[in-house]
Amino acid sequence: MRALCNREGLLTAFTMVSGVVPARSPKPILQNVKLVVDADEGSVLMGTDLEVGIRHRVLGVKIEEPGSVILPTTRIGSILRTAGDEELMLETTDEHLLVKGRHASFKLPLEDPSLYPEVPDFAATSYHVISAGNLKKLIRRTVFATDLDSARYALGGVLVELTAENLSMVGTDGRRLAKMITTAEAENDPPAPSGTPVIPVKALKLIERNLVDDDLLVHLTIQSGTAVLVRTESAVIYSRLVEGRFPRYQDVFPATVEIKIPLKAGPLRLAVEQASIVTSDESRGVDFQFGAGSLTLSSQAADVGSSQVDLPIDYDGKPVEITFDPRYLLDALKTLDDGAELTAELIDAKNAAVFRTKDQYTYVVMPLTRER
DSSP: OOEEEHHHHHHHHHHHHGGOSSOOOGGGGGGGEEEEEEETTTEEEEEOSSSEEEEOOOOEEEEEOOOOEEEEEHHHHHHHHHHSSSEEEEEEEEEEEEEESOOOOEEEEEGGGGGGOOOOOOSSSSSEEEEHHHHHHHHHGGGGGGGGSSSSSSOOOHHHHHHOOOOEEEEEEEEEEEEEEEEEEEEEEEOOOSSSOOEEHHHHHHHTOOOOOOSSSEEEEETTTEEEEEESEEEEEEEEEOOOOOOGGGGGOOOOEEEEEEEEHHHHHHHHHHHHHGSSSSOOOOEEETTTTEEEEEEEETTEEEEEEEOOSOSSSEOOOOOOOOHHHHHHHTSOOOOOOOOOOOOSSSEEEEEEESSSEEEEEEOOOOOO
């Protein structure tokens, strides 16, 4: 193999792909990435930990001799970041990988590229099409609500639900639940996924990093209920699905709601941040007192102090008090634009509160118990 690579183009792909490389592995070859240069197929950089994998297109490669090579992640990353060259020559001999610039050259050990596990490509002919901007929003508004340590349910990822016209994602850790629905077009009538497909957090974060242009279209397919494949403009991301059963989340939503209060995301977020300044690990709750025209947030912690924050609101219904862990509210509010309008649906101090936005985002959070 011999190819003249644009350094920036290779570094861009390398930065994306190296994110899945495990720091330690029973298979040492997985601590590397694989570069394939092909005059017909184009140049592709790939990495995997056997659970999550990525194939990323490399721009600016002039191929003199096609082939493939294993690139040691740490050393190649350092070379690409520190080299001042616009182009670098990558060449393999019988025993070494040579990396040459104008003022520096490196000779590295050579590994057999055929030993590197294959990273699946996107071969599906029926799939769902969604804009990159909408998929990014789905991920950001749900992934934070997952539970990576859960052993009982498949809570270490986000549930995906697909219909002919919509794609929805649901994340929960048992104390709060985030769900969002957005439009997605079914191409060539893809079959409905079996079971409850849950994409792991690591894969979702990798997918999000590859959604660079919000206006471009992304293709998504669930393979036989065992894996997900996502194709972006420059990459294909593969991931096994989380094993286990996702809980019946629909039961979390209250059957009837009496109190509905309109709010603005930005002012509410700032008020919650202020009220939480004097909370502590032992006393983390913030009391929310909704009254006519005003929301009062108050908190108190021994040896820390107390706070009271008043927020004008457009509400003239009956008073209601409820206590929240402010972290749970802030996690969701930080994913919304400051001008976003949301509605708080409340029952009382003991039942789940539901927050809804106009763009089909729903956030359910359980209150903290407190003597009143």
